[in-house]
Amino acid sequence: MIKTHGLTKRYGRTLAVDGVDLDVRPGDRYGFLGPNGSGKTTMVRMLLGLVYATSGEIEVLGEPVPRRVHRVLPRIGALVEGPAAYPHLSGRRNLKLLDAAGPGGPRRTRKSRVEDALAAVGLSGVDSRPVRAYSLGMRQRLGLASALLRKPELLILDEPTNGLDPRGIHEIRDLLIQLNEAGTTVFLSSHLLAEVEQLCTRVGVVDKGKLVLQDELTAVRTPTGRVLVDSPDPAAAVALLDGRLEHRDGSRLVVRHDDPAALNAQLVGGGVRVAGITEQRRTLEEVVLEVTTSSADRIDGASRPGAAP
Template sequence: MIVTRGLTKRYGSVLAVDSVDLNVRPGDRYGFLGPNGSGKTTLVRMLLGLVYATSGSIEVLDQRMPRSAGEVLPQIGAMVEGPAAYPHLSGRKNLSLLDASGPGGSRRTRRDRVEEALTQVGLSGIDRRPVKAYSLGMRQRLGLAAALLRKPRLLILDEPTNGLDPKGIREIRDLLIALNQAGTTVFLSSHLLSEVEQLCTRVGIVDRGRLVLEEELATVRGATGLIELRSPDAADVASMLNGQLVTRDGENLLIRHEDPAALNAQLVAAGLRVAAITEQRRTLEQVVLEVTGAGSDRVDAADPDRAEAS
């Protein structure tokens, strides 16, 4: 679906994207992650032909970009750097104009396409208010509706749940999973790591313009070799597994062990009660911090005197 080779973008002396080899496969729900300023948005804009690469190659839907943009873009639904709309027009009018501007859209079925897209994103009940009166969450939903108008083969989304409340985030997650299961490949950039963990099947992580990790999410979130255990007999468990005990907090214990089932059987055989037991796995946050180092967009003073001087 998306393949880049040695993709590089320079702005003068600034290397924004550095020799990235990206591989998004058909059927992926691909989470694209990285700190602020790591090159995510620049790379996404190059995929869509909005920014030209300094060097390297891009293939989207098996076609070279931006050379084949006229053929490729009608098959892509995209929302990059926030939803775009005419603020003085209603949401329906915006979608009607967008549909009319694209190739191949039948005028007779335009209303149906607009209504279907609005229903998919939870905006079927909007009135004639102009978009400038919408909340941030409503504008975000409208941008996603615009991306869905033509039933795209590929969705490229930048922070699609920005501005939504928890219920709205879950609704959009469920929608993207359903679209993916129906055949749409999803590529999204997001800062919400917990959301990516629940939505995506693969992840790519960039740092300082370089792709530092690309892997199946299940593989990335590997086991830590520790077992989280809760037992009313915590003191006896701690005594029995003293050499394997990492920490204990009341009834909750962290045990160094590879197999939850085997540990459970061992404790039950000893007459000890087990209320809950689970294998501890790495979080996506831990993985991102590990592979991107300590970089962030904080600007701290070196010392109090310097802070005062600035």
């Protein structure tokens, strides 16, 4: 769906994107991660032909970009750097104008396409108020609706849940999973690691313009060598664990062990009831912190000449 080779972008002396080989496959829910200033948004804009690469190659939906971007844009839904809209018009009017501006489909079905898109993002009951009166969350939902108008094969989204409350984030996550299961590939740039961990099947991590990690999420989140146990008999479990206990919080135990099934058999065989048992894995946050450096927007006081220690 998306392939890049040696993709590089310079702004004067600043190397924003440094030789990135991106691989987004059909059916992926791909999370694109990295600190602020790592080149994520520049990458997204190059994929859509909004910014030209300094060097390297881009292929989206089998077509070279930007040379043939006109062939692929009608098949893509995109939300980049916040939703764009005419602030004096209503959300419905904005979507109708957007649909009319491209090959969205017959005019006679435009109203139904707009209503379907609004319903998908939770705005079916929106009134005729102008977009300038919308909350940030409503604007973000409208931007997502615009990305869904043409039933895209590929969704390219830059921080799609920005401004949404926890329930709104949950709703958009469910929507993206449903769209993906129906055949839409999702490419999602975000800094919300917990959200990406729940939504995405593959991840790519950039740091200072370089792609430092790209793999299946399950492969990235490797086992820690510990097992999480929930037992109604925590004291009996501790006595049986022979020094392997690392932490206890009421009935929940963290145990040094690399085989949950064997540990479960040991506990049950010793007469200990087990309500739940699972292998502990590294969090996505731990992985990203390991492969990236500090954010580009951080300015330490010690780096300034004459700064106080």
